[in-house]
Amino acid sequence: MRGTGRYAVSRLLLAVPTLFGLSFLSFVLGSASGDPSSKLASAGLPPEILPTPEQIDAVRHRLGFDKPLLVQYWRWLTKALHGDLGRSLLTHRGVTDAIRDALPSTIELALSSVLIMVVLAVPLALIGARTRGRWLPQIVRLVELSGASIPGFFLAYLLIYVFAVKLHLVPVVGQSGWKSMVLPAFTLAALPTALVARLLQSSLVEVMREDYVRTARGKGLADLRIYLGHAMRNAALPVLTVLGSILASLIEGAVVVELIFGRSGIGNLTLESAGSSDYPMMQGVVLLAGVVVVLFNLAVDLLYPIIDVRVRLGARS
Amino acid sequence: MSGGRRRREHEGARPLRRFLREPTAVVGALLLIVVTFPLYAASWVAPDDPYVVDVPHRLAGFSRAHPLGTDGLGRDMLSRMLYGGRKSVLLTLVVTLLITFVGVFLGILAGMRGGIIDRLVVQLVDIVQSVPIVIVSMVTIAVLGAGTSKLIFVIAVLGWPRHTRVVRAATLSLRERQFIESCRVLGASRLRIALRHVVPNIVRPVVVLSTLDVGRILLLISTLSFLGFGARPPAPEWGSMLADARRYFFVAPRLLIIPGVAIFLVALGANLFGEGLRDAFEARTG
Numbered sequence: 001m002r003g004t005g006r007y008a009v010s011r012l013l014l015a016v017p018t019l020f021g022l023s024f025l026s027f028v029l030g031s032a033s034g035d036p037s038s039k040l041a042s043a044g045l046p047p048e049i050l051p052t053p054e055q056i057d058a059v060r061h062r063l064g065f066d067k068p069l070l071v072q073y074w075r076w077l078t079k080a081l082h083g084d085l086g087r088s089l090l091t092h093r094g095v096t097d098a099i100r101d102a103l104p105s106t107i108e109l110a111l112s113s114v115l116i117m118v119v120l121a122v123p124l125a126l127i128g129a130r131t132r133g134r135w136l137p138q139i140v141r142l143v144e145l146s147g148a149s150i151p152g153f154f155l156a157y158l159l160i161y162v163f164a165v166k167l168h169l170v171p172v173v174g175q176s177g178w179k180s181m182v183l184p185a186f187t188l189a190a191l192p193t194a195l196v197a198r199l200l201q202s203s204l205v206e207v208m209r210e211d212y213v214r215t216a217r218g219k220g221l222a223d224l225r226i227y228l229g230h231a232m233r234n235a236a237l238p239v240l241t242v243l244g245s246i247l248a249s250l251i252e253g254a255v256v257v258e259l260i261f262g263r264s265g266i267g268n269l270t271l272e273s274a275g276s277s278d279y280p281m282m283q284g285v286v287l288l289a290g291v292v293v294v295l296f297n298l299a300v301d302l303l304y305p306i307i308d309v310r311v312r313l314g315a316r317s
Numbered sequence: 318m319s320g321g322r323r324r325r326e327h328e329g330a331r332p333l334r335r336f337l338r339e340p341t342a343v344v345g346a347l348l349l350i351v352v353t354f355p356l357y358a359a360s361w362v363a364p365d366d367p368y369v370v371d372v373p374h375r376l377a378g379f380s381r382a383h384p385l386g387t388d389g390l391g392r393d394m395l396s397r398m399l400y401g402g403r404k405s406v407l408l409t410l411v412v413t414l415l416i417t418f419v420g421v422f423l424g425i426l427a428g429m430r431g432g433i434i435d436r437l438v439v440q441l442v443d444i445v446q447s448v449p450i451v452i453v454s455m456v457t458i459a460v461l462g463a464g465t466s467k468l469i470f471v472i473a474v475l476g477w478p479r480h481t482r483v484v485r486a487a488t489l490s491l492r493e494r495q496f497i498e499s500c501r502v503l504g505a506s507r508l509r510i511a512l513r514h515v516v517p518n519i520v521r522p523v524v525v526l527s528t529l530d531v532g533r534i535l536l537l538i539s540t541l542s543f544l545g546f547g548a549r550p551p552a553p554e555w556g557s558m559l560a561d562a563r564r565y566f567f568v569a570p571r572l573l574i575i576p577g578v579a580i581f582l583v584a585l586g587a588n589l590f591g592e593g594l595r596d597a598f599e600a601r602t603g
Contacts, residue, residue, distance in 0.1 A: 017440055018440065022448065025444065025453075029457055030460075135340075138340050138341050141589075142341060145341075145589055145592070148532070149587075149588050150584075151540060151543075151580050151581065153540065153556075153560075154577030154580065154581060157570075157577070158577070161566075165567070244447070245446075248447070248448075249449075251449045255455070256540060256543070256544070259544070270452055270456075271455070274546070277460070282459065282460075286448065286452060289448065290447050290448045293449070294447045297447065
């Protein structure tokens with residue numbers, strides 16, 4: 001147990017510089033969009049009147065843009081830690097409020113995609129790992145790699161064309177009821193499903209060579225029971241390690257999916273803020289996306305030795 | 318010496334044969350050749366100028382003059398596909414090469430030097446890998462302004478960590494091997510060891526990784542173009558062509574389907590080819 005504790009602490013400490021680096025990156029990206037003081041100073045004025053240099057300087061001073069970059073960063077960070085990410089230049093709403101409003105819709109979408117991913121990836125991996133012969137494994141591989149190769153925006157339109165335009169099974173766009181969730185969630189699930197299925201499949205093949213599987217076979221257990229009862233649990237462990245990048249791909253995919261299906265959410269917020277150089281909002285979404293992924297990876301790393309007792313922690317240090 | 322060379326050739330031939338036995342790998346290679354070959358010859362093959370607007374013949378269907386029809390401004394779809402594809406594929410290759418270069422360099426540097434440099438590189442990998450690349454690319458391009466050179470720059474800056482991880486791990490394990498140890502004893506410099514002994518031993522995993530990355534980068538570039546952060550119209554590029562075609566979705570869905578299928582086929586080809594390469598290489602050692 002002492003080993004576990006030490007591992008947990010060192011892993012936690014490792015996340016600190018990552019979070020700092022991430023926040024600095026978010027800040028620099030936003031502030032590199034240039035000094036918005038002149039734009040802001042002319043905001044309240046009629047378009048034909050340009051703000052005087054003194055007015056611009058006043059705004060600059062008020063917002064702290066005349067300070068050195070690191071001082072600005074520190075100010076931004078301490079505010080951010082208190083949940084204040086500034087105000088959107090576009091809507092003048094608080095960035096934190098806008099994110100809080102957009103988040104539930106994206107979480108709902110992401111969770112639906114994860115559900116679809118699990119439902120699809122597990123059988124695919126099972127079929128891929130179990131079947132012998134020349135063609136079936138190749139077909140499974142083709143299906144999985146197709147999922148990894150199809151651009152999300154193209155898949156979205158294909159699905160809309162077939163299921164909404166031709167078959168009228170679901171609405172084309174919008175955000176009302178579970179039916180409007182099917183196509184977005186499926187679009188978003190394609191890439192993660194492919195990744196998870198490939199990984200689970202190869203890890204299943206490995207696990208099935210282990211002694212305890214042979215023992216289970218010797219006991220006369222049915223093949224499927226061995227797979228689901230014994231092998232799957234251990235084969236799923238490597239998948240845990242890629243959950244962070246799956247999460248990142250869900251956040252990225254949400255940009256395209258929310259745009260095409262006319263949904264509100266974090267993706268849409270990102271697209272809007274990047275399209276209009278709304279720097280506080282850009283800083284906010286980049287920070288949010290990064291922090292979520294870092295914390296998620298941290299949680300997985302901390303849980304891993306608890307789930308898989310075979311991980312020998314002493315060897316890691 | 319000649320015996321050694323012959324043996325190396327022999328070892329090289331076996332992965333090739335193994336590769337040829339995998340149907341999906343061969344399909345991938347064929348896909349890449351068949352789909353991308355006409356792109357390189359775009360200026361000879363294209364029936365028309367991809368920029369010439371011909372409004373009276375807009376949204377025309379398949380015909381002899383326009384094998385893939387015309388787009389919303391009456392421009393020849395086949396020509397735009399060829400020139401656009403050349404741009405998409407070329408951008409992808411340039412970015413993939415850059416990523417490979419940066420990733421391999423940092424990986425070997427971290428693995429060979431160890432210490433503080435290694436820790437810095439690992440930390441950097443951790444940071445860059447935790448940001449969703451599409452989102453940071455969008456924001457960065459919003460800051461820098463759109464344009465293909467900026468697109469290349471941004472993705473190259475963000476895309477290298479996977480290479481670095483693999484190369485660093487391989488370098489670390491190579492460093493412990495006897496032959497590297499003996500080189501060091503003989504007084505070979507670090508640079509010499511890296512170039513003469515580490516690089517040749519990591520070529521295969523790097524080739525596999527880069528091939529698989531081609532698919533990923535192509536999707537990334539076309540996604541960014543689709544969102545309006547990549548190639549700017551009127552220049553044809555598969556992702557931005559698809560974005561352009563959105564408004565004709567109900568009138569002429571083929572304008573959307575044609576570039577979509579093209580991106581899909583090239584990415585699929587690269588992925589199948591890459592996995593085939595990996596299997597062919599791995600089976601030799603395992």
